[in-house]
Amino acid sequence: MGNSMNARWMLEPWRHFDWMTIGLILSFAVLSYLGISGANPSYGEPFKQIVWYGIGLVLLLAVQWLDGRTVMQLTPLFYGTALFLLLVVLVLGSSTGEMRWLEYKGIKLQPAEIAKLATILMGARWFALREEEGRESERFWDLWPFFALFAVPAVLILLEPDLGNTIVLLFVLMAVLAVAARVRHVLAVIGIYAAGVLALGGLYWFANPLFFKIIKVYQWNRITAFLVDPPNPSDPDQYQIYMSLLAIGSGEMSGKAGSDAYLLTQHHWVPEAQTDFIFAVIAEHYGFLGGATVVLLYFFLMYRLIRIGMEVRTPFERYVVAGLVGMWTFQIFENIGMTIKLTPITGITLPFLSYGGSSLTTNLFALGLVLAFGWRARRAPRV
Amino acid sequence: MKRVVRRFNLLFIFIFVLFTALILRLMQLMLVDGPMYAKAAGQVNIKQVSEVAPRGWIYDVNGVPLAQNVPVFRLSFLDEGLSRDDIIRTAIALEALLRPLGPSLNKGLNNRVDILEALDVGWRYVPVSGDLKAARQALRDGKPFQDAEWKLEEAPLMLPRHLPRIIAFGNTPVDLPEDVVFQLGERLDDFPGVRVVTTAERIYPYGDLATQVIGYTRPVKVRAPERIEELLSAGYSMDEPYGEMGVEASYESVLKGMPGVAEVHVNNLTGRQTFKPVYAAKPGNNIVLTLDARFQRTVESILKEEAERFNAIPEQQKAGALTRAMAVVMNPWNGDILAMAKYPGYDLNCWNKPSTCDWATIDQFNSLTGGGYLPGSTFKLITVMFGLNEGLIGPQEKVLSTGTYRIGRDIKKDWKSGGHGWTDGIKAIKESINTYMYDIAMRLYRRSGDYASQFDVVRRFAAQFGLGVKTGIDLPDEGTGKKENQPLLGRLADMMIGQYDSYTPIQLAQYVSTIANGGRRIRPHVVHSVNLPVENAKGPGPVVYEIQGEVLGHVEVDPRWLDYVKEGMRLVTEPGGTAGGTFVGSAVKVAAKTGTAQVKLGVNNSLIIGYAPADKPEIAFAVVVPNVSANAEKIGGPIAHRIARRIIDAYFGVTPLEPLHPVVP
CATH class of the missing domain: 3.40.710.10 (DD-peptidase/beta-lactamase superfamily)
Structure with missing residues (x-):
């Protein structure tokens, strides 16, 4: 009896499991391997990435036995740990200048990646608790604890300084609100963002020195480099985008892999090719067909996640899915956009493709949570 | 529940718009502008280097050579992405090679401070204290190099990094005797980046014979700046000889030949540069004079x-x-x-070894x-x-x-x-x-x-x-x-x-x-007549065209x-x-x-x-x-x-x- 119970428990997740998403993830694993190899890195990164994929997939499968309620209960602990790690990075980094990593025996940990997920869970939990208590937020200011939950890690990440991930958090906040909050509250936040941008613009025009105290000159140059047309390769801020455009554009329809053409990404002309600019590697090697395939695969992934988001039964699960979809969508758009001179260059990685253990395992772990919510929703049809 | 679906649909539409923007931009970049980028990408890593063609010889009417090229062995250096330590090792090895040769052969290049400068790799030695000139002169005069007295600092590059440098003391290249070349060939691994290149030196076997008719050549770089510009845009390189007087000048285009092209492929990470000849230089035509x-x-x-x-x-x-x-x-x-x-x-050989001639007595004018x-x-x-x-x-x-x-x-x-x-x-x-x-x-x-x-x-x-x-x-x-x-x-x-x-x-x-x-x-x-050069042939080769009266x-x-x-x-x-x-x-x-x-x-x-x-x-x-x-x-x-x-x-x-x-x- 106990034995059969145990077996049922073991097998239960897989009956309603979203195998299609696992298929997508395996495609990304292949593309990630090809992309990292294509960048020809020096320290065996393609293999390491596959190892990280293995670890991440184990995590993804392991969390299938966690239900939404348990996740919600563990969330404050997770959130607290993430904030602690951010503080550690900040304290250690204050002596050496910039720091985004914690390193232990050669394994690097990027707390910002974990903090993004923790913040999504914490924000979702806050809305879910209010909803369960039947306390719908009528006034905009009732939402202040939610904003505070986002503001604390956002400020810590900004201080690292990691402007890119800070902006990711701002968009994640929007995504959660878009599903959880009233329309006027969403519009209010959009208004606040717009006012913030306007205020910065005002500072830039009318109090330039003050503006450059908030935004560092090098950050500003890097951000605005994507506006220069055509980019000038001898300007260090524009070199990367110049080379990226050359690599991607030269991929044309079917790419240069297999031809005897000289691959720029293969020969290290595009900086950060295996991490932030991995899309350039894939597009140069496999052309428009390869690049468009990546975009479509992401689109399918987001579509699957949104379907799950519509199916899940608890508010917490719903808001977590919304936050994750927001985070990934923004990262995908921003990362691919920056390689093709559509958006400014920031240090945001491409989910599931860029080389990097922290972001990959965190993302696979987060995806595992979504899938865990998903099969439970499908197991018991909605009443 | 309807609200949730509506909100997620809104999110989905938003995602759809963003991804469509990505696809459209990709189409523009890769399909519309792709060929342009492909062309530019093909050139980004390749630097072209021109190789001077052997200059045509000048013969008298009986086929006696009056101006000819003799091979001289020179050391060329190309920074193939060497580390600083490798470069210093090269400089030390070269010092050990050149110093024993004596001033007549090493042309004064006998110490690693000058050698490092000749390599032109972006590093130079400066004395820890005291005057650079004096310290250098002491080395040139034979004082051994002491590590404690010198330090390395960054120096500007004289030539772009992808151009091979001929190792020279000032403007005078080091000519290696054949036995040294042979020794060097056996242990070239000890000299990272160094190659022995054979270049031609113009010699006039009979010295002052027919000076006004034969004339002489000078490197492009000794000319007036505007003239240099002109010659460089005509495809000459700085060290290439250019006819100054006599037939060397009036038949410059015949004697010059076509420069060869080699490509240097650059790897941007390792800085490794590989040399790949594209097409060989076409030697200049020979000239037969009417003189006996x-x-x-x-x-x-x-x-x-x-x-x-x-x-x-x-x-x-x-x-x-x-x-x-x-x-x-x-x-x-x-x-x-x-x-x-x-x-x-x-x-006429004075132009190659100016110090050996008394220029005050030389009357160059073709009266x-x-x-x-x-x-x-x-x-x-x-x-x-x-x-x-x-x-x-x-x-x-x-x-x-x-x-x-x-x-x-x-x-x-x-x-x-x-x-x-x-x-x-x-x-x-x-x-x-x-x-x-x-x-x-x-x-x-x-x-x-x-x-x-x-x-x-x-x-x-x-x-x-x-x-x-x-x-x-x-x-x-x-x-x-x-x-x-x-x-x-x-x-x-x-x-x-x-x-x-x-x-x-x-x-x-x-x-x-x-x-x-x-x-x-x-x-x-x-x-x-103008004659076609034949490799290893003794005479001027078959006639291309004759100058008719x-x-x-x-x-x-x-x-x-x-x-x-x-x-x-x-x-x-x-x-x-x-x-x-x-x-x-x-x-x-x-x-x-x-x-x-x-x-x-x-x-x-x-x-x-x-x-x-x-x-x-x-x-x-x-x-x-x-x-x-x-x-x-x-x-x-x-x-x-x-x-x-x-x-x-x-x-x-x-x-x-x-x-x-x-x-x-």
Whole structure:
């Protein structure tokens, strides 16, 4: 009896499991391997990435036995740990200048990646608790604890300084609100963002020195480099985008892999090719067909996640899915956009493709949570 | 629940819009602009390096090389993405290699401080304390290098990193002896980035032979900045030789060849550079000169001996030493220059080792084509033909020479006091009688009623023979002599005896050739043919094209008058003629006209022009010796005449030609 119970428990997740998403993830694993190899890195990164994929997939499968309620209960602990790690990075980094990593025996940990997920869970939990208590937020200011939950890690990440991930958090906040909050509250936040941008613009025009105290000159140059047309390769801020455009554009329809053409990404002309600019590697090697395939695969992934988001039964699960979809969508758009001179260059990685253990395992772990919510929703049809 | 679906749909639409934007932008970038980026991407990692083509050789008419390339072994360095430690190791290894060679071989490059600078890799040694110059000099003088005294600092690159550097001390490259090259080849691994390259050095085996004809080359980089720009845009590189004078300059495009192209592929991470030849350099064509090196050498020796003989005469020393003596020998039928010599010559190899030559004594100027010398009586052939052709005087008509001739208030003289008596044109040439020429000037004046306009009439006539105009010789910077501008009647008379306008020796040679060949002005040329170089062949190779004698014009002179002056010229070398004494016993009959042009009191240009044999000319010649003391000539004899006689004897085999002695192995 106990034995059969145990077996049922073991097998239960897989009956309603979203195998299609696992298929997508395996495609990304292949593309990630090809992309990292294509960048020809020096320290065996393609293999390491596959190892990280293995670890991440184990995590993804392991969390299938966690239900939404348990996740919600563990969330404050997770959130607290993430904030602690951010503080550690900040304290250690204050002596050496910039720091985004914690390193232990050669394994690097990027707390910002974990903090993004923790913040999504914490924000979702806050809305879910209010909803369960039947306390719908009528006034905009009732939402202040939610904003505070986002503001604390956002400020810590900004201080690292990691402007890119800070902006990711701002968009994640929007995504959660878009599903959880009233329309006027969403519009209010959009208004606040717009006012913030306007205020910065005002500072830039009318109090330039003050503006450059908030935004560092090098950050500003890097951000605005994507506006220069055509980019000038001898300007260090524009070199990367110049080379990226050359690599991607030269991929044309079917790419240069297999031809005897000289691959720029293969020969290290595009900086950060295996991490932030991995899309350039894939597009140069496999052309428009390869690049468009990546975009479509992401689109399918987001579509699957949104379907799950519509199916899940608890508010917490719903808001977590919304936050994750927001985070990934923004990262995908921003990362691919920056390689093709559509958006400014920031240090945001491409989910599931860029080389990097922290972001990959965190993302696979987060995806595992979504899938865990998903099969439970499908197991018991909605009443 | 409806609200949730609506909200997620909104999110989905938002995602759809963003992803569509990505796809559209990708289409634009990769499909519309793709070909443009593909083109640019193909060039980003490739740097082109040009390889200088071997320069064509210059041979004499018998295939004796007069300008050739000898291989020299040099060290070239290319930073193939070496670490700083590797570079320092290379510098130390090179120091160990070069130091024992001694200053004559390592050209002063004997210490790692200078070597590191020669490598030009962005690092240099500076002394920890004290003066860089002094510390460096101490090393050059043999002080051993002490690590504690020097530190490394970053230095700017002199050349782009992808260009191989020839290891040199300043501008003087280190030439390695063959045994060292051999040693080095066996352990090149100890010298990261170093390659032994074979380059060509231009040498002129016979030193000062035919300096004015052969000329020399200089690297592009020694020129004026605007000229450098010009040459670089024409595809030259900084160290490439460029013809400066003589055939080296006038046939630059033939000798140069086509540079080869190599690509340096750069890896952006490791900085590793790999060398990949694309197409080989095409060697320049060879040139065969019309000169016979041995005859040329003989003519040069004759000029030298005669000039030095005169310089030994005290009277000449009083008037100042002879600084030049020039002779041109050409074939009057096809314009081949058989010898073209100027005393003094200088060793053309001086340009490769400037320190070994005394530059103060070197007279580079090609006065044979660029100078201007009063022709004296050699001009009288023009005067006689002009007088006859214009009908100013008849062939049988005689003029009385009394020794003096009055023009206005001037009393002009014949060279023989008391005069020559009744004289016709032939006698006037034979004995070089001024009165006859003055009379033609006066007749010209009387006929036109004006003298100022008549200078140009005479000049136009003379120009048909090449006087006062470019002869068209294939050497650079040809001059046209010098025109006077003193429109006086007395000067018109002076013009008729060659005391007015000045001419170049090559003009005089063309002039006498025109008479010798019956009225065809031939373009003189020093190049016989352009030949295709054949690898490992001894000679100049198969002919690509030959330079043909080109007739520039036919003189508009009655052939009778040409024959008339030729008869006069034939008599010049007969007893009683002005060169009669010099040509006594000559094996061939020579037709000539002598000239003694007074440049100042007691100092003359000594000239002779002519051709031989008189009845069937094979050669035409012009000899010009400026600034000869009149008194020295009374002792030493007429110098130009003697030179001409000796040249003719040598040409027709009466006296042997001189053997050639190479000055460089």
